Amino acid sequence: MPESRRPRVAALALAVGLVLADSSIVVLALPEIYRELNTSVAGVTWVLVSFNLVIALAAVPAALVARRAGPARAAAVGLAIFAGAGLACGLADNLSTLIVARCVQAIGGAAAVTAALELLPATVGSERRAATVWAAAGATGAALGPAVGGLLTELVSWQSIFFLQVPLALAAAVPILTVARHEAATRVIEAEVRSTGRPHLWANLALAMVSAAIAAALFLLVLLLIEGWRLSPIEAAVVVSVMPLAAIFGSRLVDLVGDSRSRAAAGAILVSGGLAGLAFLPKATIALTVPPQILVGVGLALVLSALTETALGGRAPQAIHGGWTISSRHAGVVIGLLLLTPIFTADIEQQRHDAINAGTAVILDSPVNPLLKIDLAEKVGRRLDEERGKVPTIGPAFEPKPSDPNQRSEVEQLQSELQDQLDRGATHAFSTSFLLAALLGLIALFPIALSRRVDL
Amino acid sequence: MSGGEGRIGGRVLIVGSIVVALVLVGAYLAAGGSSYEPEKVQDPCQPRPWSNPQSLGQIANQFTISALDGAACQLGVTRETLALALTTKERRERFEKRYGIDDEKLAKAIRAGLVRAVDDAEEAGALSPLIATPLRQALQRIPLERAIEIINDAQGFLGHAEGFLGPAQGVLEQLLPGGLEGLGLP
Numbered sequence: 001m002p003e004s005r006r007p008r009v010a011a012l013a014l015a016v017g018l019v020l021a022d023s024s025i026v027v028l029a030l031p032e033i034y035r036e037l038n039t040s041v042a043g044v045t046w047v048l049v050s051f052n053l054v055i056a057l058a059a060v061p062a063a064l065v066a067r068r069a070g071p072a073r074a075a076a077v078g079l080a081i082f083a084g085a086g087l088a089c090g091l092a093d094n095l096s097t098l099i100v101a102r103c104v105q106a107i108g109g110a111a112a113v114t115a116a117l118e119l120l121p122a123t124v125g126s127e128r129r130a131a132t133v134w135a136a137a138g139a140t141g142a143a144l145g146p147a148v149g150g151l152l153t154e155l156v157s158w159q160s161i162f163f164l165q166v167p168l169a170l171a172a173a174v175p176i177l178t179v180a181r182h183e184a185a186t187r188v189i190e191a192e193v194r195s196t197g198r199p200h201l202w203a204n205l206a207l208a209m210v211s212a213a214i215a216a217a218l219f220l221l222v223l224l225l226i227e228g229w230r231l232s233p234i235e236a237a238v239v240v241s242v243m244p245l246a247a248i249f250g251s252r253l254v255d256l257v258g259d260s261r262s263r264a265a266a267g268a269i270l271v272s273g274g275l276a277g278l279a280f281l282p283k284a285t286i287a288l289t290v291p292p293q294i295l296v297g298v299g300l301a302l303v304l305s306a307l308t309e310t311a312l313g314g315r316a317p318q319a320i321h322g323g324w325t326i327s328s329r330h331a332g333v334v335i336g337l338l339l340l341t342p343i344f345t346a347d348i349e350q351q352r353h354d355a356i357n358a359g360t361a362v363i364l365d366s367p368v369n370p371l372l373k374i375d376l377a378e379k380v381g382r383r384l385d386e387e388r389g390k391v392p393t394i395g396p397a398f399e400p401k402p403s404d405p406n407q408r409s410e411v412e413q414l415q416s417e418l419q420d421q422l423d424r425g426a427t428h429a430f431s432t433s434f435l436l437a438a439l440l441g442l443i444a445l446f447p448i449a450l451s452r453r454v455d456l
Numbered sequence: 457m458s459g460g461e462g463r464i465g466g467r468v469l470i471v472g473s474i475v476v477a478l479v480l481v482g483a484y485l486a487a488g489g490s491s492y493e494p495e496k497v498q499d500p501c502q503p504r505p506w507s508n509p510q511s512l513g514q515i516a517n518q519f520t521i522s523a524l525d526g527a528a529c530q531l532g533v534t535r536e537t538l539a540l541a542l543t544t545k546e547r548r549e550r551f552e553k554r555y556g557i558d559d560e561k562l563a564k565a566i567r568a569g570l571v572r573a574v575d576d577a578e579e580a581g582a583l584s585p586l587i588a589t590p591l592r593q594a595l596q597r598i599p600l601e602r603a604i605e606i607i608n609d610a611q612g613f614l615g616h617a618e619g620f621l622g623p624a625q626g627v628l629e630q631l632l633p634g635g636l637e638g639l640g641l642p
Contacts, residue, residue, distance in 0.1 A: 253464070262466025266473040273477020280481060280489030291480055299473075351494065358494035360536035364521055369513055378543045421494050428493035 008123050009133065011175040012116045015079055016134055017141030018168055019109035022082075023052055023333065024142055027218055028150035028233045028240075029158035031226045036158070039095045041223075041348070045341045048219065049334055050099045054106035055113075056330035062107070063114035063323030071319065072179035075115035079176070081108025083169035090162035112172075113138070113326060118319035119179065127318060134322065135308055139251075139301075144244065146218060150237025199321060202451035203311040204328035206264065209444035210303050211332030213271050216340050216437035217296050218243065220430050221278065221289065223344075228426030229284055242290050246297025253302060260306040264448045267303025270295045272441035279434035284423035303444070304329075310451065336440060344433040348426075355425025359418040366414045369407060376414070500528035500535045506580035515582045516610040522576040523607050527569030531557060542604050563600035570595040570603060573610075 026033070026047055034044040066074035085105035092098035120130035152160045218240065225236040250267075257263050274295030281288050308325050315321045363377055376398065398415045402408050498504065504525055506518045521535070528535040533555060541551030552558060557565075574591050577583035583591075595603075606613045 253469075256464045257466060257469050259466035262469050266466075266469040269470065269473040269477055273473070273480055276477070277480045277484055280484040280492075282484050282487035282489040282492055284492075288484075295477065295480060354494040354496075356540070357497045357534055357536040360539055361495070361497045364524070364536065364539060367514075367517070373517075377539060380540075382544070424492055425494045 005123050008175045008179065009120070011172045012075070012120055012123065013133055013137035014168065015075060015112045015172040015176070016116050016137040017144075018165060018172065019055075019082065019113045019141070020138040021141035021145035021148070022105065022109060022165070023048075023055070023145065023330065024215075024218060025145035025149035025161055026051075026158070027146045027222045028226070028236055029153040029161055030222070032153050032158045032233065033095075033098070037093075037095045037098070041345050042341055043095055045219075045337055046095070046099050047102060049337050051102045051106045051109075052215075052330040052333040052337070054103045055110045056327045056334060058107050058110035059114055059326040059330070060320065060323040062110040063118070063317075063319040066111060066115035066118055066319055067317060070180065071115040071118035072176050074111045075119060076173045076176045076180050078108045078111025078113075078115060079169045079173040081105075082112060083166045083173075084108075086162045086165035086169065090159040090166075110323075110326070114319045114323045117322040118317065119176070121318065127316075131308075131312055131318065131322075135305065139247070139304070146222065147237040147241050147244070150233040150240075154233040154237075199324040200311045200315070200451070202447040203307045204324055206268070206444045206447040206451070207304070207307045207311065207325060207328040208332035208335065209440050209447070210268055210271060210300070210307070211329040212336030212339070213275060213437045213441035213444070214296065214300050214336075215333035216336040216433065216440070217271070217275055217278070219337060220340070220344065220433050220437065221293070224427065224430050225286075225289075227348075228429065229286075229423065231286075239286055239289060240293070242293040243297040243300075246294040247301040250298035250301030251305065253298070254305050257302075260309050261448060261451060263302045264306035264310070264451075265445055267299040267301070267306065268441050268444045268448060270299030271303060272299075272438040274299060275434050275438035275441060279431045279438065281427055284427045299441075307448075336437065339440075340433045340436060343436065344430055347432055348429040351425040351429035355422045358421040358425070362417045362421060363414060366410065366417075368410045368414055372402065372407065372411070376411075380418070497534050497536055500525040500533075506576055506582065508580075515577065516613075518580070518582075519573045519577055519613075520607055520610040522573035523566070523569040523610070525569065526572030527562075527565040527607075530565040530568050531555065531562070542607060548604075559600055563603060566600065566603040566607065567596050567598065570598075570606060 030044050030047065033039075033047060034041065037044075062074070062078070082105055085101045085108060088101035089098055089105065092101055117130065117134050120134055121127045124130050124133055149161050152158075152164065221240055222236055225231045225239055226233065231239065254263065257266075274292040274297075277292030277295065278289065311325045311328075312318060312321050359380070360377070363373060363380070366373065368376070379398075398411060401411055504521065506522075524535045524539050528538040531538065537551070541547050548562075552562065571592050574583060574588050574595065578585060578588040595606075598606075
């Protein structure tokens, strides 16, 4: 690749990575947004759902517009819209404004991502290489998104996620503007690529199902870690980094297996197995989330690459078919979130109630001095009120500890038992949702199996 | 889907994935993954035997639990829900609103719970029948706020009751603004 084209490739890769990271970058910020904008779990989910829904709907039309108006111009305008809407997201002081800005961001993002796929072949020299760069940039963005979002949320604020996107999107747009000027001057619009093949129905359907499962895995795990186990966003970012790291390892397996259908099937099975593992966590311990995350990470590397390869293979124009894969993946994310949010929201409420009941039973049945017990019950009750319907941190209710060593030991034992009941409730609240997400991954096996017989 | 050459066979990869997934899920289930949930609380209407209490503190503990069980059973809620509701006035108001219970109904239930606690204490040999009988009569007529105080400080209440064989009036005077005269006790 000529030296002069490198900034342009980097800019296109940055644009794709930035937009696809936006699909998941707010995951770790959701609990903070939830608290700051004083909304509900179901409401805050729409910060994620709205972006994915709009990008799913806009990807193919955006690809068509990019081909007609010129991909460079579409990418530059798309990035400008993405940056402007990002600024609006950061300045939003209520949930409605934030959701509307996220929708606008998704429209700009859809234009940038699909146009990038149209621009890349001419920039990198081949269609195959372009698809590789495009997929790798998207995967890197999506993988890094939650960790970067978590770090920014804790170190600065959730708003900083969106403010940082503004200069990055504009930086990506600058080299593309040069191409856009050339494009306008030479009127090289609508490439002479002959349209070959309809969208690959089964590969795209499988992509949607698998994406639903993966999105649910990430979203549910983050909520479990932050809201259930009370980890900070940075700690949660470190924990969920296991998944992208495993995906990087999994991507090395891609070259070892030639048959893309087997890779897709194996990947879907691993994703489902990992999700089922998360559904049956035997203890509220971070270490136990690692093996299931490894399975999900390796699985997603196998299945996403195989299905994207199948959906794009031998089809043109790439932007349109790339648009279909983007559309399918984000539609899957939306399906996963919309399907599971009401289920785990209800489960969290039920389990919180059960855990508090079980914890109160522990206090009532404990051998602690009755007066101390009543005092503790009052303090725990106050903590419940202060935490406004969330799983409470009960540590402060047990301070100061009694000075008498025997009483102190009894109180510490009581605190540990009460915390255990709350951990049980918080963990169990996600079980059904993780199991359903695993089922979505298994459902993807049907279109994967059908794809050999009926290659639409 | 496209086929191609690779160093690992497709079938081997699929079988390997199935085995790995099953091993993980099997290991988590064997470690108790299917039962890792909050413990179920006991039905307050079921008897909860006293466990040979020795000290006044232990008796007070069990007295409170019996009283809460009795009241919760009558109200159709769990003992734990009621216990938390009685910790503050705000929580009590929320509880009454949520379950459609007014002060009168709550007072009636708590009185019934306290009577059940006296019964249980008597049955366990922790309270003399000489004290239990007048206590039952007194408890059936005490005001709501005082009934809640007794649940919250059973030790103090029973401490007074212990000395009942001496000046029995002590405890009853505490319970009722009108004292013994209002009860018609022997």
